[in-house]
Amino acid sequence: MQWTKVLGLGLGAAALLGLGIILGHFAIPKKANSPAPQDLDLEILETVMEQLDAHRIRENLRELSREPHLASSPRDEDLVQLLLQRWKDPESGLDSAEASTYEVLLSFPSQEQPNVVDIVGPTGGIIHSCHRTEENVTGEQGGPDVVQPYAAYAPSGTPQAVNAAKHGIAGVLVYTDPADINDGLSSPDETFPNSWYLPPSGVERGSYYEYFGDPLTPYLPAVPSSFRVDLANVSGFPPIPTQPIGFQDARDLLCNLNGTLAPATWQGALGCHYRLGPGFRADGDFPADSQVNVSVYNRLELRNSSNVLGIIRGAVEPDRYVLYGNHRDSWVHGAVDPSSGTAILLELSRVLGTLLKKGTWRPRRSIVFASWGAEEFGLIGSTEFTEEFFNKLQERTVAYINVDISVFANATLRVQGTPPVQSVVFSATKEIRSPGPGDLSIYDNWIRYFNRSSPVYGLVPSLGSLGAGSDYAPFIHFLGISSMDIAYTYDRSKTSARIYPTYHTAFDTFDYVDKFLDPGFSSHQAVARTAGSVILRLSDSFFLPLKVSDYSETLRSFLQAAQQDLGALLEQHSISLGPLVTAVEKFEAEAAALGQRISTLQKGSPDPLQVRMLNDQLMLLERTFLNPRAFPEERYYSHVLWAPRTGSVVTFPGLSNACSRARDTASGSEAWAEVQRQLSIVVTALESAAATLRPVADL
Template identity: 25%
Template sequence: MDQARTTISKIFNGEPHSYTRFNLTQNMEGDNSQVEMKLSSDVDEEVGGNGVGEHLNHNNSNRKPYVAQKLGRTPKNLCFMAAATFLIFIIGYLIGYLVHRNKDVAPICAASVLPAEEPVARETGAAPLMDWDDVKKLLAKKLTASKLDSVFSDFSSTDHQAGSPGDESLGNKVLNKFKEYGMQSWTDEHFVKVQNAPASGSNKFVFKNNPEERPSGFLSYSFTGKATGAVLYAHYGRESDFRMLRDKSINMNGRVMLIRAGKISFAEKVANAAKMNASAVLIYPDPIDYTIGESTQMFGHVHLGSGDPYTPGFPSFNHTQFPPVQSSGLPKILAQTITQRMGTTILRQLSGQNLPEGWEGFNRLGDESDTITLEVNNVLAEKKIHNVFGVIKGFVDADRYVVIGAQRDSWGPGFAASTVGTGVLVELARSISDMVKNDGFKPRRSIVFASWSAGEYGSVGATEWLEGYLSSLSMKAFTYIDLDGIVTGQNAFKVAASPLMYSLIEKTLKEVKSNKDMSLSSQFAKGNWEANVLEPLKMENAAYPFLAFSGIPSVSFRFTTGVSDYQYFGTLLDTRDKLNGVTSSQVPQLAEMAAKFAGHIALRLVHDHLLQMDLRKYDSIIRLNVAQINGKVNTVQRVQPQLLPKTLTVQWLNSASGSYSRASRSLAADILNSDLEDVEMCRIINERIMTVERNFLSPYVSSRESPFRHILLGSGPHTLKALSTHLDALGTNNPEADADLFRNQFALATWTIQGCANSLAGDIWSLDNQI
């Protein structure tokens, strides 16, 4: 090879001899014109000539052709050129051989690296690889009645009132479980004010000349002091019950209302009585509704709201700098529970008018001579409570999460009120954590598990957490699933939820199997599932502040007797034996189905690319409310034209309703046409869905004065229901009606709906400005 290299160098670079020289020239066009070989004797001719072109075109008849001269004069060069040609041929052959050999070897190496014909599946971050049917099967395997039964035993306690050592001990148990499952866990500390029974002395009452009675049960947040008045029986204390009494021209001013427990909350009973200018309320369990024994004490609260009523609208963290203030939901009248025996003793001695038609019980309502003196000495105290949390983080949108929560405290044993829910919460955390760690399940979004304290005082722990982190939660938490009181019977299944979740609930009812090896839908939701399963979400439910205060779609559910509410809530008889009695000892089996129902909803929401929320339900609800308001406005304008002039039109409200309808249909179309593998597109659509509930919160009322700002499901004069009620008052010329106030509320509600439609539409250039 060295010899060949030397020879080629001699040919192309030349030797210091006189016999050859190479000239490489380029013309002005940039191409190679010619390669010229000249003898040294020709140099003089080139120098004296006209350049390359002239030299090549020169014809001299006395000279031999160029190559002939070359070959003729130096025959030795022929040998060198032959040798060079042969060496070039050999080198070219070797190069070709090596290239050809490499081509033959390369496929063998590639085959050894990638033997599979199909590409290996991999997680792209855009979508979990696990099929939804596999997710359901995994959850079903991990949630069993036997495991739940064991957990219930671990978390059963006879003394875990909020802020007590027993409550703190249970909280530490939950925290340790979360840590054991490998979850990131933390606690949230609050200093809340609650009202307890007097530590010394007692609450008491004296009716006529009967002996003094001292009930040990109490109603937290009652007004304290002493009141004397005539007893008036008011059935269940509903607004309709008080209207019946008013229609009988009965004076209710200063009366002490005797009211049966049930139908509505203690707080609503007291609030309704206060509107009638009553001085006090006594609540008892009637034997028609309750078979809990004549001496069983009842406990509860009368704050018409949720959370710490002494920090309304803001969190009860330690050393807060907010000035002292009280919730508008605190009553200004006395309230006290009494036993069944105490209540029936009073009823037997009442005189006055007969009961209205349809009211069960004794014969008389009571008159001015049936006097009673009530004294309430409850004590306000500050308690330190802890909420406990654990999180399973998502793999795509980890900063978006569903929250699953359960109350941990209770007045007494609280087996149905708190133990079952806490046990299901812990088991769901264990099961889903295990699915992620050991079975390859990768949720797109996160799941937060929460154990609340002070639930018996009105969802205090949950509400304080919401108030403390409202700005973050309202943007990132997209669903709350409540586990309180999920097993109170076995004959019916009831669900209270945001309308956004109706479709998901219907699907889940069909997927979850009952203990009779049939779907929950087949067993409990025959025919019209909404009529048979759905019920209103009540204010005393822990899911209510998530929905009506924070604008987070929420769901609460329960197995029930189908006839009445669980009798032992709010008593010291809420034990495992009592719950076994109303469920035929099927508590673990019913809890398993409840856990699967909650688990299916949570996993579906964190598994799918797009949130399973149905915007059409709110469309129909808005249209129904608008139609009712439209009809009532026309009626008032006809019968009371001086109150609502013809210039007041529902055109704006109709237009806002139409805007929401178009925006919801547009988003539904975007969902159908979306690319599920486009992570950013899915996130944008999910953000639009998440704004719907939040934008139904009226921005025109104070969260301190009217915390439940949801115009469709909230409470207060800003709601569409309140508008409809106000129109009824205007139509009857009720002195409490205010036409100017109605017009103002009407305009604000209209623009709240329009604002929700604008947000749902998405980009600012997509807004419908027809209003």
């Protein structure tokens, strides 16, 4: 019964509900009219905060989620035009906007031959069929544009079995258990449209491709002329037919299974004891020797998918980019995923565009707005963009801000990001009032839900680390650009749902958001204000608000974990952590010294070139953690601090993973050599990071 283990796949993340208005009091007085260099203007910031309008976000969302807009569908193309129109608006548009199109390999179910999951009786007749579509409970789950539930990139095929072969599985069925998504609830009257929970017929779609980016053009932009890998040589697709089903259908299958009881952690809320098979129960709904037939007819298709890019040209440093993006494509209507983010993107670009067109404001640095295509299939639009513009993005990008699902729920802010962005998010959120009752700032509300004890700052909100759940992945892992993902999310004391319940189903609609996730759209507004403030601070501040010394805490905690949990093991194999200790100490010292130099300069009237140099050190620090040769088997992942960690010790991922593999091998094995190699890679990266932070004329 592999399927219960397949739970949790998909490219989304986690969320709560709230309300928000901003008081907009800013402590620092605005500078007098002087020849001082252009810096963050607090009046402009306050204006932007005030003008970000919950009602307009709601109207954006209504339009964006009006129809299903699967990647490369006609409606997806319509939304490209909608974005272009908004960003070229003479009253509220940007300096320029354009669509850029890639030819990418997507995967769709067949229109003519729907994927089917049937129970076939002993005589070969179909005695039960799983639902092929979700139930049309609000009138939005029907229609030709609602794509049939499927597992993208799963190969076609028609395996027939009931968990027959423990080794040699022929096909996979995937479902979402009410225990994991619905806090255990499963009846129609307890689920949408009567609550935010997933109806029994809801099926979670998703991409089952292992890597990200266009599968045929790894490391090359998927322009028509680019070399494409032969399909036979593509790696990362699921090896066997796979199909997602709703928990209603899963109950029919699972509750009739025979065999030994599944482990306790595999049990769920379908109202029966889950068994492992093989075969059906003699006293169940189906003859014991019935079989499950899975027929998958997915097809791979080369399709055009567009990114839309809009630019506000920087007044002083146009070659420094603050990138802000979200994907546009959804599985069905995608009101939450991704339109809740796109609704904010449009409102932010409207407010900033209006100031721009009025001549009131132009940022110090350039701001690039991006609407990515085909994210749901594997972050394809954003990845192709980073492949096409690798060099200039790596050289010039200050930070990447991602707002995909902006509101999972309305309890609290949740930010994932690398340490240098922590301080700018803190600065922004301390000045914005939290939605909901009371007079808390977003920061003060946030710290109640996610917090940690920092050796430097005491109790602070805790940032999560960036995986590969949305379009920030190529920016942080492939380009080494400091990145963050911002959303409002859950009160975990109120729900244990893995993610908002209608995720990737046909029930993720405007009404769902409007009635259940964020009535009044105050959480949307809070996220818009947070993102807006972060963008303005990054694009307008004379000194870049990236605090690289905040990496010291991460490095120190990784080092301590290595010492405590791997130190003895490494010593047994004559591997010393000494050079790592030295490298971390060097980083800490250089980061602190750079902080001091900045503080000193900030008190004077520094030359713009001097500040530019310091800012470049801050901007480029994250790049020093990249090593394209560190993880040859992990496509695109080259950040030695944030690459995927499979080892159990929460330390440098290369070290953790290599130790986990070497643990049971003898000294002198290749696995132990790899441990030493990974240790050297980290030490070299940290030494390189420290060298980048040193005064620039010291080698």
